[in-house]
Amino acid sequence: GDSVTQMEGPVTLSEEAFLTINCTYTATGYPSLFWYVQYPGEGLQLLLKATKADDKGSNKGFEATYRKETTSFHLEKGSVQVSDSAVYFCALWGGSYIPTFGRGTSLIVHP
Amino acid sequence: GAVVSQHPSWVICKSGTSVKIECRSLDFQATTMFWYRQFPKQSLMLMATSNEGSKATYEQGVEKDKFLINHASLTLSTLTVTSAHPEDSSFYICSASKALAGDEAEQFFGPGTRLTVL
Numbered sequence: 001g002d003s004v005t006q007m008e009g010p011v012t013l014s015e016e017a018f019l020t021i022n023c024t025y026t027a028t029g030y031p032s033l034f035w036y037v038q039y040p041g042e043g044l045q046l047l048l049k050a051t052k053a054d055d056k057g058s059n060k061g062f063e064a065t066y067r068k069e070t071t072s073f074h075l076e077k078g079s080v081q082v083s084d085s086a087v088y089f090c091a092l093w094g095g096s097y098i099p100t101f102g103r104g105t106s107l108i109v110h111p
Numbered sequence: 112g113a114v115v116s117q118h119p120s121w122v123i124c125k126s127g128t129s130v131k132i133e134c135r136s137l138d139f140q141a142t143t144m145f146w147y148r149q150f151p152k153q154s155l156m157l158m159a160t161s162n163e164g165s166k167a168t169y170e171q172g173v174e175k176d177k178f179l180i181n182h183a184s185l186t187l188s189t190l191t192v193t194s195a196h197p198e199d200s201s202f203y204i205c206s207a208s209k210a211l212a213g214d215e216a217e218q219f220f221g222p223g224t225r226l227t228v229l
Contacts, residue, residue: 034217043117043204044155044220089155099145099206099218103154 002027002094006102009087013080013109021075021105023064023090031094033057033066033073038087038104047075047088085109114138115207117221124195125229132190132224134205140185141207145218146178149202161188195228202226 007022025033032051036044048057053068062077073090090102114137124130134144146158159175161167161182169175177199179191188207192199202225206218 032217036220041223041225043115043222044206046217046219049217093217098160099157101155101157 002031002092002098002100004090004092004100004102006088006090006105008105010106010108013107015082015109015111016079017109019075019077019080019084019107021088021090021107023073023075023102025071025073025090025092025100027071027092027094027100029094030068031092033064034091034093035062035064035073035075036089036091036101038089040086044089080107080109082109082111113209113217113219115141115205115219115221117203117205117224119224120222121225121227123227123229126196127194129191129193130195130226132192132203132205132226134188134190134207134221136186136207136219139207139209139219141188141209142185143208144182144188145206145208146180146188146190147204147206149204149223155204158190192226195226197228200226200228 003026005024034049035047037047038044048059050057050066056065064073064075087104087106089104116135118133144161148156158173159167159169163182163185167180182188204223206220
């Protein structure tokens with residue numbers, strides 16, 4: 001079946017540091033890939049998405065590129081802020097339309 | 112657009128009582144709604160998937176008699192935790208999708224409901 005693997009957290013960074021959160025997946029067919037962000041005490045918000053190979057999703061300075069050859073969708077940001085502290089979920093939506101989520105990666109950004 | 116609300120946002124109840132959580136899509140018709148339970152350390156567990164007018168499809172290990180799901184209309188799904196016990200305390204999140212399938216099958220999430228069972 002489909003699966004998503006995210007790097008273990010928490011990821012702790014200083015403000016303005018570069019961020020990478022790794023995400024790899026296994027799926028049949030050609031899934032759509034998503035990153036969601038969850039701020040403390042809130043539900044999930046869509047951060048960015050990509051629907052086909054080589055697509056790059058971007059939003060709020062975050063980027064992720066759909067790499068079919070490496071089955072990856074790593075999240076990156078060039079300069080993180082304290083306000084980016086949250087939990088980030090990588091997810092895929094395949095042909096079965098049942099979503100599959102990674103376990104989430106907590107990001108803590110210190111001033 | 113694509114706003115999903117949940118009510119209540121938090122609830123405290125006594126052990127043995129039942130609690131109903133509502134999930135509404137405010138500005139679109141949700142063909143499919145999903146219910147998740149989020150455990151400590153943030154892992155998100157899909158509990159069930161429901162389509163309007165049909166029975167919910169429960170994931171393995173989720174008790175359908177314990178967690179009753181009703182998708183009464185294209186904008187409303189309810190989750191009822193029956194005879195709640197302290198181990199049911201959790202953060203419950205719903206999401207809604209406009210599509211049954213397809214490459215633009217995006218989910219829109221509600222803000223979550225914090226359930227505490229005493």
